[in-house]
Amino acid sequence: MNNIILASQSPRRKELLDQVGIACRVVPGNFEEKITSSVPEEVVTDLSRGKCREVSSRMRQSCIIIGADTIVSADNQILGKPYDKTQAKEMLLTLQGNTHQVYTGVTIIWKTSKEIRRETTFFEKTDVTFYPMSDREINEYLKTDEPMDKAGAYGIQGLSAVYIKKINGDYNNVVGLPVAAVYQILKSASETYDIQNDIFE
Numbered sequence: 001m002n003n004i005i006l007a008s009q010s011p012r013r014k015e016l017l018d019q020v021g022i023a024c025r026v027v028p029g030n031f032e033e034k035i036t037s038s039v040p041e042e043v044v045t046d047l048s049r050g051k052c053r054e055v056s057s058r059m060r061q062s063c064i065i066i067g068a069d070t071i072v073s074a075d076n077q078i079l080g081k082p083y084d085k086t087q088a089k090e091m092l093l094t095l096q097g098n099t100h101q102v103y104t105g106v107t108i109i110w111k112t113s114k115e116i117r118r119e120t121t122f123f124e125k126t127d128v129t130f131y132p133m134s135d136r137e138i139n140e141y142l143k144t145d146e147p148m149d150k151a152g153a154y155g156i157q158g159l160s161a162v163y164i165k166k167i168n169g170d171y172n173n174v175v176g177l178p179v180a181a182v183y184q185i186l187k188s189a190s191e192t193y194d195i196q197n198d199i200f201e
C-alpha cells in the first residue's frame, strides 16, 4: 500500500509532501465544507474526515488517502478563508498585535480496492503571535491577493512573514499540513502492514 492520494487542492500541502519525499497524487474533493461546531479541534477533525472519506469513496484501487483542513481560532471566533476583502480586513484587524491558534485536522485512510482497513484522525495546534499592523500595512497586504485563499487571511510562508513575531508549535501545521506527524503515522502503519495479505497485523 504505497499509492498515496492527497484529497486536497491546496498547493501548499502538495509542496510539503513533495519536500519530504512523500510522492502523492492530488484528487480534489467535492466535499461541502460547512462549519457545524464552535470548537476548533472538532471543526478541523470533522472537515478533514469529510474530505478524506468523500475522496476515499471514489477510489477503486488500494491506496492511502490524506485529507486535511486548517482554520484559525482568534478571540473566540473561527476564521476560515475570507469571502471577500472586507472580511479579510476584519480578520487581519483581529489578528494584528495578538496571539491566535492555527489548527489543522488530518485524516488518513488506508483502503484496498474493496474496503477501508484503517482510518486515523488527529489535529495539531500552533500558537502564532502577530506584531501590530498599521491600517496602511493591512491595506497594502490586502492588495496582494495573498490573503484570499488562506484561513485567517494571511500566509505565514509569504509576505505576511514580516508581521510574525513568534510561533509555538509546528510551522508546517500553519502552512496547512503537520507533515512530520503525518510521516510518523505513515511510518508506524507501514511497520504493521502485511503486504502479502493486504491487512494490518
Ligand SMILES: Cc1cn([C@H]2C[C@H](O)[C@@H](COP(=O)(O)OP(=O)(O)OP(=O)(O)O)O2)c(=O)[nH]c1=O
Residues within 6 Å of the ligand: 007, 008, 009, 010, 011, 012, 029, 051, 068, 069, 070, 071, 072, 081, 102, 149, 150, 151, 152, 154, 155, 156, 157, 174, 175, 176
Ligand atoms: C494560516 C495559514 C493558512 N494557509 C492555508 C492552508 C490551507 O490551504 C488554507 C485553508 O483552507 P483549507 O480549507 O484547509 O484548504 P484548501 O481550501 O486550501 O484546500 P482543500 O479544501 O482542497 O483541502 O489556508 C496558509 O497557506 N498559510 C497560513 O499561514
